[in-house]
Each structure stands twice: as C-alpha cells, then as structure tokens.
Amino acid sequence: MNATLIKRLFKIISSGNINDLQKIAKTIIEEESKKGHTKLVSELNKILASNSELNPRNTNRELPEKSKDYIDRVDSNSIQEKHFSTLPKNARYDFPLGTYIETTKLEHEMILPNDIEERFKRIEKEYAARDRLALYGLLPRKKILLYGQPGCGKTLGAQRLAWNTGLPLIKVRFDSIVSSYLGETATNLRKLFEVATQSPCLLFFDEFDSVAQSRKSNQEVGEIRRVVNSFLQLLDEYNAPGLLVAATNLDEQLDPAVWRRFDDVFEIPKPGPDELVKLIKMTISSIGYNTIDWEKIVEETNGFSAAQMVRSSRDAAKRVILDGNNIIRTEDLIKAIRENGGAR
Ligand SMILES: Nc1ncnc2c1ncn2[C@@H]1O[C@H](COP(=O)(O)OP(=O)(O)O)[C@@H](O)[C@H]1O
Ligand SMILES: [Mg+2]
Numbered sequence: 001m002n003a004t005l006i007k008r009l010f011k012i013i014s015s016g017n018i019n020d021l022q023k024i025a026k027t028i029i030e031e032e033s034k035k036g037h038t039k040l041v042s043e044l045n046k047i048l049a050s051n052s053e054l055n056p057r058n059t060n061r062e063l064p065e066k067s068k069d070y071i072d073r074v075d076s077n078s079i080q081e082k083h084f085s086t087l088p089k090n091a092r093y094d095f096p097l098g099t100y101i102e103t104t105k106l107e108h109e110m111i112l113p114n115d116i117e118e119r120f121k122r123i124e125k126e127y128a129a130r131d132r133l134a135l136y137g138l139l140p141r142k143k144i145l146l147y148g149q150p151g152c153g154k155t156l157g158a159q160r161l162a163w164n165t166g167l168p169l170i171k172v173r174f175d176s177i178v179s180s181y182l183g184e185t186a187t188n189l190r191k192l193f194e195v196a197t198q199s200p201c202l203l204f205f206d207e208f209d210s211v212a213q214s215r216k217s218n219q220e221v222g223e224i225r226r227v228v229n230s231f232l233q234l235l236d237e238y239n240a241p242g243l244l245v246a247a248t249n250l251d252e253q254l255d256p257a258v259w260r261r262f263d264d265v266f267e268i269p270k271p272g273p274d275e276l277v278k279l280i281k282m283t284i285s286s287i288g289y290n291t292i293d294w295e296k297i298v299e300e301t302n303g304f305s306a307a308q309m310v311r312s313s314r315d316a317a318k319r320v321i322l323d324g325n326n327i328i329r330t331e332d333l334i335k336a337i338r339e340n341g342g343a344r
Contacts, residue, residue: 002285004109005031020166026104084168084201088191097188098172098195098203101159108163110153111271111278111306119266120157124164127243141263143238145208146247147254148268151307154247157268158204167202167242170195174207177227186230193234200242208246228258235261271306273298279306280333283313287320289328297333300342312336 005028012020025048033041084100112120126133126140133140144161146154162169170192177188196203238244248254251267259265271279277294301309315336320328334342 002109023104030104084170084195084199087170087195088188097177097192098170101162101169101171103163103166103168106159106163106169107156108160109282110156110160111275111282112153113269113272113275116266116268119264120160123161123243123264127165139263142240142243143235143262143264144243144245145254145259145262145265146245146268147249147251147265149270149305150249151305152268152270153306154249154268155206158202158206158245158247161243161245162202162204165202165243167200169204170201171204171206174205174209174227185227189227189230189234193238193240196238196240196242196244200240202243202245203240205244205246208248209250232258232261271304271309275306276301276304276309279309280313283310284317284328287317287328288326292328292333293330296330297337300334300337304337304340304342308340312340312342315339 005024009024009028012024025044029041029044029048032044087096087098087100089096110117110120123141123144127142130140146157148154158171159169161167172192177185177192192203195201235244246262254265276298280292280297301312304312312333313336316328316332319336320326320332
C-alpha cells in the first residue's frame with residue numbers, strides 16, 4: 001500500500017467514519033486487483049461481506065446515534081451517485097455532457113514543487129473550513145483555473161482536489177458541449193451548472209482552451225463566441241456548494257476577461273530536478289533500486305513533463321521485471337528515458 005493511502009486510512013480510522021472506511025476498503029481492493037493479487041482480493045471481499053459494521057444496512061441491531069448519521073451519509077452518497085449517473089445529454093448526439101467519476105477511481109498522488117502543493121492545499125483547507133469561514137462572512141476559493149504544458153498534472157490536479165475534498169468529480173469536455181445547433185450550447189452549459197447547484201460536486205472543465213484563448217486572437221465568430229459568453233456569464237453567477245475547476249494548456253494567451261473571473265489561477269509547472277527524482281521514486285517504489293546516478297538522470301530528462309517521467313520510469317520497471325531482475329539500475333532508466341524522447 002502506498003504512503004498516501006496509509007495516511008488516508010489512518011485519518012479515517014481516527015475519525016471513525018464508516019462511509020469513508022467503506023470507500024477506502026474499496027480502493028485498497030481495487031489497487032490489489034490491479035496488481036493481480038486475486039487471492040488476496042477475494043479474501044478481502046469476504047472479510048468485508050462478513051463485517052456488519054462495514055455493511056451497516058445489513059444489520060438489524062440498534063445502532064448508536066453516531067452510526068445513524070454515518071448511514072444517512074452512505075444513503076445520501078448513493079442518492080448523489082444516482083443523481084450524477086443521469087447527467088444531461090447533448091440532444092443532437094445523445095451523449096452525456098459530463099462524465100461522473102467515482103471517488104474510488106480517482107488518481108490523486110502528485111509530485112509538485114512546495115509552492116504549488118501549498119496552493120492546492122489552501123483550496124482543500126478552505127473548502128473543509130467553509131462553514132467556519134462563513135461565520136466571518138468569508139467564502140472559500142471555489143473557482144479555480146489550472147494552466148500549464150501538457151502532462152504536468154492539470155487533469156490529475158482536478159482529481160486530487162476531488163479526492164481530498166470528497167466531492168464527486170464531474171468531468172466535462174468542452175467539445176462535447178459545443179453543438180452546431182444554434183442556442184443549444186448555452187442550454188447545455190446551463191444544464192450542467194444546474195446539476196452542480198443541486199448537489200455538491202467538483203465540476204471540471206478539461207481542455208478549456210477554446211474559452212481561455214484570448215478573444216482577440218480568436219476568430220470571434222459563431223458558436224465559439226457564444227460558448228465563451230455563456231460560460232463567462234455562468235461563471236459569474238456560479239454559487240454552487242462545491243468547486244469548479246477548469247484546465248488549459250495556454251498561458252500567456254489567457255484572456256484576462258476569463259481569468260479574473262476565477263478565485264485562484266495558477267500554473268502547474270514542469271518538474272524541476274527534485275520533482276523528477278521524486279516522480280521516479282514514486283513510480284518504481286514497488287521495485288528495488290541501489291545506487292542510482294540521479295545527477296545523470298536529471299541531465300537526461302531536462303525539459304521532461306511529469307507524464308514523460310512517469311512513463312519512462314514505468315517502462316524501465318516493466319523491462320526489469322520481464323528480464324527477471326528485481327533491481328532497477330541507472331542504465332535501465334536511461335534507456336527508457338531515451339526511448340521517451342530524453343536529451344541525448
Ligand atoms: N505532478 C504530477 N505528479 C505525479 N504524476 C503526474 C504529475 N503530472 C502528470 N503526472 C502523470 O502524468 C499523467 C498525465 O497527466 P495529466 O494530469 O493528464 O496532465 P495534463 O492534464 O496537465 O496534460 C498522470 O496520469 C500522471 O500519471
Ligand atoms: Mg489534461
């Protein structure tokens with residue numbers, strides 16, 4: 001089990017929240033299943049099924065007051081899941097405008113420079129303390145715009161925010177909203193914002209580029225312009241109980257009219273030397289390594305995105321395992337790095 005999961009498990013144990021315990025049990029089982037530990041998975045499933053504490057609706061005995069509250073939350077969670085499983089559809093193509101991603105399916109482990117980690121944590125802390133802030137007439141940061149080059153963790157960042165706040169993630173691709181039917185786009189957008197107002201969630205607009213692009217450099221015509229205007233208006237009016245996160249690859253082209261409507265705008269930068277090493281260590285943590293020439297590795301990965309670093313580390317790990325070895329060496333990493341476009 002990885003360190004984040006262990007820490008999360010312990011936090012939940014200390015809070016005694018049965019609903020969260022159920023979720024983490026499911027995550028652990030999924031992780032073990034991905035590793036191919038089928039025997040363990042079936043044993044874990046049996047243990048869960050036999051434990052009435054973790055299966056509160058199966059038990060007839062009188063529950064203490066506190067547990068009743070947990071059961072209510074379990075129930076309200078399943079209502080929420082039902083709510084999000086029928087998201088509004090694009091009338092023309094009959095596909096949902098957003099995808100609901102279960103909390104247990106979220107990727108959330110991130111390696112970031114300290115200042116960026118702090119910016120994520122501040123959002124999470126303010127959200128957790130929203131009731132306390134409200135007593136003083138203050139609002140948490142709710143509308144967040146993440147930008148940066150591809151593969152540095154924008155999509156991952158949104159998942160991490162959902163994981164740490166416990167909010168269901170609704171992922172929206174802008175291109176799925178844009179419709180060639182006049183006027184339908186604005187309706188589609190409004191429907192999504194309504195869903196977010198009715199039930200707390202993290203509404204995530206991925207690949208937000210067409211809207212974030214400076215309107216000056218954009219051909220201000222047709223549907224895109226309508227999308228931009230409807231979106232900006234909805235963004236101004238947004239007062240839902242959850243969070244709204246948008247992500248774009250653009251930086252200097254960001255339209256000031258767009259970013260000033262967000263409560264927090266920041267870049268997820270490419271990993272520096274420290275982050276590159278941490279990304280490798282995180283990815284190969286289940287395999288052994290002796291002395292690795294980190295300096296050489298950092299030199300070879302100059303300009304790498306986090307995604308490239310993770311992919312190279314996974315490639316090296318797989319090769320080592322298939323070769324029947326159990327130790328990753330510097331040369332295994334270098335080989336994979338070069339295959340993934342590393343500096344030569
Ligand atoms: N900061 C990061 N820390 C750890 N892994 C990362 C990070 N950024 C990217 N990754 C890895 O790269 C993959 C792709 O990243 P993603 O969030 O989709 O990038 P983006 O949305 O910025 O293009 C992730 O699934 C993850 O494996
Ligand atoms: Mg992305």
